[in-house]
Amino acid sequence: MNFQELDSFHNLAREQGKKYPKKRFLYEEIIKESGKHFTGIVGSRGIGKTILLKQLAVDFENAFYISLDSTSEINLYEAIKSLNENYGFRLFLLDEIHFYKDYNRDLKKIFDFLEVKIIFTSSAALSIHESSYDLSRRVNLKTLYPFSFREYLYFKENKKLPRLSFSDILNKKWQPEHFRQSAHFNNYVQGALFPFALEEPDIFTLLRNIIQKILYRDIPAIANLRVAEIQHIEKLISFIGKSAVDGINYSSVSRNLGITKYKAEHYIRLLEKAFVLNVVFPSGTNVLKEPKVLMNLPFRLLFQSLDEAIGGIREDFFIETMKMNSFKFNYLKSTRGTKTPDYLVDTGENELVVEIGGKGKGREQFKGIDKKKSIILTHSEIIDGIKRPLFLAGFL
Template identity: 35%
Template sequence: MDEHVLSSLVATSRRLTSWVLRFPKRRFLFDEILRIDEEYYVGIRGIRGVGKTVLMLQLAREYERSIYFSADSTLIKPFSLYEVVKELARMGFRNVFIDEIHRKPGWEADLKTIYDEHEVRVIFSGSSTIDILTSSSDLSRRVILKELPPASFREWLNIKSDMNLPRLSIKEILSRTFDLTQMYTEIEPLWREYMVRGGVLYPKSGFFDALDSSLRKVILQDLSALREIDVKYEQEAFRLLYYIAKSKPFEANYSRIAKNLGVSKTFAVRLVSDLTSAGLIHRILPCGDVRKEPKLYLTVPLRRFFERKGFDVELGALREEFFVNHLIHIAPLCYLKGEKGQKTPDFKVGDVIIEVGGKGKGKYQRPDYTAVDGVVTGDNRVPLFLFGLVY
């Protein structure tokens, strides 16, 4: 490789690892990765905008002889991933941080060879669609793959408002509801703002333009790892996300999606599956009876993003989406569905049944707890915003 290329990679890495000092707050995955045995490589996957690059650069500062580069850099386009890392190892680097690894053809085979030669340790990031279990059984024994979900309400407040809110367990929230509500009352009004600009960590100025660009890259580039993408597929993906955004959680079933989009039910199921793999949709399965269709929710803040296109989002859908976006990452979660006309609570989280609703939500469904707007407690009512502090 040309010395100029290597010098440019080193200079860019130094500049970026200095730049990242502007971001002292760290996502929860930072400490988890530091605890992983150095015998393993580590992969970080997640949708665009959740902080993977910043996390990689923060980690790079923690290890000696580290270098960072992005696999989609034009500097290394003529070279394989193996060639680049081999040259960096020759220069003396021992910890190599590779961003957007899925953008480099043949990355799985190159990574296996690099691991087998044991000259460097690699920590890399990629889209939500990468899966080392399906790409290579050899890699699955060598790499620990971690998911970086969108920033939780707690993390968003800590990063954007310079707070220091601790992580709470579900058990703490349910057993200490009154005390925690009194302690954190001032953050309750902010959950609605979180539903508009939370989850992803783009600057407030130009936020929606950045999110729109990110969505298009996820659909056109990241999903190409799953299947061939064309203009029609892109259009159908956006139409599906828009349809879910304006629907109540259980209105967007496969049959209605197929009818609304003018596609087959088989294609509707496949499209939902693809967008779930890409991290844009959450599918919540029914408790027990897997024959029933899943409830479909969007990743925060996509529902509010699509609302800008000319409809009013239902507040009940936002409440459920906030709840699902947080609980799905930390506990077994399913929805309860009774017979036709039968009223049932919304969700089962582990062994606990929880209904999600507004301030006036009653208990006629007889849940164990009711997650509600506001800061009123008592009678097993838990302010909804507290569930945003679980990761």
């Protein structure tokens, strides 16, 4: 592909980037990156990675956008070398880099021999993480998540509210404007956290398409699997989507799908890196390290109605929020016949025991849990004792 063709795609990307004046919260973090290292942005399909790169192409005159998802027959190293030496571009924006066969080799070569900066995206985090050994000192990876509830309100309602801490929520130190946003929460957890929901009324058709592309394009690009194995992964997603949250782990998936526990763990790991599933390990060292497997919002709603899935949706929201904010957390493993709170979170100030539930959730799970701060986050506006509204966690 010659320069004229590449330049045509680049200019088209710039024109498209001008249509989106609002920036994701991660944008500021990315442009503040300094040093020689490259920046990698990983995240689900449909999350806004491409738009973010196109916005960078608009804001930086020395930047050049290349889509590796749609550009064929290109030698990446030679193309960047030519664009830098002959045309003066110094920042290269590489979209969906995992579709370029030898990206790992070429990124290393570019880093070692060219004086340029690279920001790249990928929907296949597994491929990037597995190659991070070679790229560990050369690439700083960042995850672009779906909208947080706070970010969703900025894009949808043009309201930019201050963040809250767990301490703020426990001590009722929020603003009245925070509380007024509760009316938007149900819409958010039903799919409005995906940026394309701002423009597309039928988000579930698009979510099904995302799942299909993950199964039949992204995963085969990074894992050597047979067709039958892809079908097993598809059944695994359906099984978890139709199940209650409790009891979903490697063993239950293995048992219900008729596959080995090793295969179950491998498939779940692939889906976690493809941003379909979330894996949470138990607290403590003397417990069987079987994880609790949840789904990313709102994929559970592809398999159940909101009324059927609401318990899982609440926990999916909480776990995704914890990951977005880099909290360390585990689930609390109960012994048979006893009730235990759901999660133990390291807030940075202390350990917090968290129970997630509906408005009728009580304190019985906290019996025997002492010397730790506790909170019950309910899907309501109730403030009573240690009960707080779940939606406030969206401002963390």
